Structures are given as structure tokens and as C-alpha cells.
Amino acid sequence: MLKDSFNREIHYLRLSVTDRCDFRCFYCLPRSHREFETPDEWLTSDEIERIVGQFSMLGVKHVRLTGGEPLVRKELNEIASKIAALPGIEELSLSTNASRLAQFSEPLHSAGVRRLNISLDSLDEERFKQITGSHLQPVLQGIDAALDSGFHPIKINMVVMRGINDHEVEGMVEYCLDRGLTLRFIETMPVGEGGRSASQHYLPLSEIEARLRKRYTLQPAAMRGSGPASYFQIDDSGLVIGFITPQSQHFCDTCNRVRLSVTGDLHLCLGQEDRLELRPMLRSGASDETIRQAIRDAVMRKPERHNFNEVPEAILRPMSALGG
Ligand code: SAM
Ligand code: SF4
DSSP, X not given: OEEOTTOXXXXXXXXXXXXXXXXXXXXXXXXXXXXXXXXXXXXXXXXHHHHHHHHHHTTOOEEEEESSOGGGSTTHHHHHHHHHTSTTOOEXXXXXXXXXXXXXXXXXXXXTOOEEEEEOOOSSXXXXXXXXXXXXXXXXXXXXXXXXXXXXOEEEEEEOOTTTXXXXXXXXXXXXXXXXXXEEEEOOOOOHHHHHHHGGGOOOHHHHHHHHHXXXXXXXXXXXXXXXXXEEEETTSSOEXXXXXXXXXXXXXXXXXXXXXXXXXXXXXXXXXXXXXOHHHHHTTOOHHHXXXXXXXXXXXXXXXXXXXXXXXXXXXXXGGTTX
């Protein structure tokens, strides 16, 4: 079992399989960003299998594949199959912008991915383009394909930004109601240049909750998941909505996760810079036990909480480097 010095159990690994993306969401990956990692530095699918195997031996049960956009990594299916086959991994999930999901949804489901988080910030073609630099229709087709393939749950993640898409909240509720999708609203985080530029549109989600309460009855709901969202059921429907409030109400006390970058850096907190470089160990013949001990020691250094509010300029890497 992996435990940190604040007695938090770590059983969730977010694994970034690429730092590249076919979108340019302005709050994540500024269009000017050029500093991508070189593929020689990327962990290979065999290295990923080995390292995730060590995490599973240490008690990690849930792995989420993320990016950048994970579907732009050619070996994604192979990586997914290898991880799904590891003993101890009970859940394999994926975060995606869904732009390529129409094509890859079936193979990913066959590879063992079951839970999906899909980013969708707008249902309006023009606004979608303004936010992401890309097109809405393939994303909507990707969501339909994911429903057909039987992923469950499928959670739609909407970063709510004042003056950009906050008027679309009710429309998004209806879209998710119609399709039986879980909907989660997310506050912007000041991660990287993009995240800081989005801070001017920051909107505390308590405002959205109050607005929705005027229209719907919200009952606290239990939702099995590994995350920090607080969930509510809407009216008597099957729709569950969640609020993820890293800025207005941080949830670091119950943090259960660490993050691995595509280059093998183990990040202990999204909002801090502490990390352990695992790639040099992997490539210099370190034993499995040495790697596990290094992971245990690093997790003991996991910071108590992020400092988004106190030091919003602290994190230079874009969100796409670690996948949220
Ligand atoms: N490309 C995939 C996607 O968009 O779902 C996975 C990686 S993306 C970095 C993971 C999540 O981080 C997305 O839901 C995205 O909206 C969110 N995100 C990115 N930058 C953010 C920011 N500055 N504040 C809040 N959420 C952010
Ligand atoms: Fe790409 Fe996801 Fe970042 Fe958008 S949020 S730029 S889809 S990595």
C-alpha cells in the first residue's frame, strides 16, 4: 500500500501517454507552445507496462490514460491492453477530447478501457472553435460512438468560464440528460500560461449550482469514482452532475493520486513541482525493488496541497503535460 506522510492512500495513477494534442484549448495549450518532449524521451509501451506494474504491486488499482490527447499516440491500444492485463489493475479509464473517438472507440473498449471522461465545453460550433481551435462535429460523433460501444460511465467535463460558455450550462445539462451521460463542471486552474490567461474568466461553481437549483431539484448523489467531484442527482432523472472546485474549495485532504508524465517523471501534485525522474532508473538497469522503493520515498514527499490561490504563477508547464 502506498501512503504519504499525511496518511493519504494512493491508489490512482494518471498516466500521460503523450504531451501532444490535436486541439489547442486556450486554457490548456497556448497556440504558441513549442516545447514538446522528443519521442526518444517518451516511455515506450514496454517501459510503461513495467512501471505501471510496479505501481500495481504497490496498491494502485485505477489507471487513467491521459495526455495531451491520448488518442494521438499510435501505440495507445497496445498500452491499454498491457495495462488492462496487469494483475491488481481493476479499472482502466481514459480522458479524451473525443475528436478521434468515432474511429477508436471499439478497439479501445476491446483493449479493456471501460470508463471515459470526455471534454466538451460548448455545443455551439463557433464557440467550440474559439475555445479549442477545432471542430465540434467529430466530437459529437465520437460521443455517440462511445455510447454505442458500451463505455460506462461516460462523464462529460465542461470547464465553465465566465463570458465564454457559462450561458451554455443549462443546454449542456439537457444534452447529457438526453443521452444518459454524467456531467461535471470544472473551475479553471492557473496551470501554465494558458491556465493563467483563462483566470480572467474564472467563475466559482457555487454560482452555477445556485443557478441550477432555481430550475432543478438537486439531491446529493453517490457516484463511484476516484475523484474529487461532489455529485448531485437532477430531479428524478438518472442524470448526475458533479462540481470540481479546485480553486474555490480545494479537496487536497482526500487526494488519492499521483501523475506520470510521458517522459517518466512522477509528479506528486498537479499544483506543485515536486517530482521523481523514473526514466533514468528504467534505462540504467535499476531493479524492480529499487524502483518501488524510489516510488515509496517520493510519495512520502507528496505535498499537503496545491497553492493555486497563493502562488498562481508557480506552475509553468501547460496542463497538457500532465493531463489534468
Ligand atoms: N486531451 C484530453 C481532454 O481534453 O480530456 C485529456 C487531457 S486534458 C489536459 C484533461 C482535462 O484537463 C480536460 O478536461 C481539460 O478541460 C482540463 N483542463 C485543461 N486545462 C485546464 C485548466 N487550465 N483549468 C481547468 N481544467 C483544465
Ligand atoms: Fe488538448 Fe485536452 Fe488540452 Fe484541450 S484540454 S488542448 S484537448 S490536452
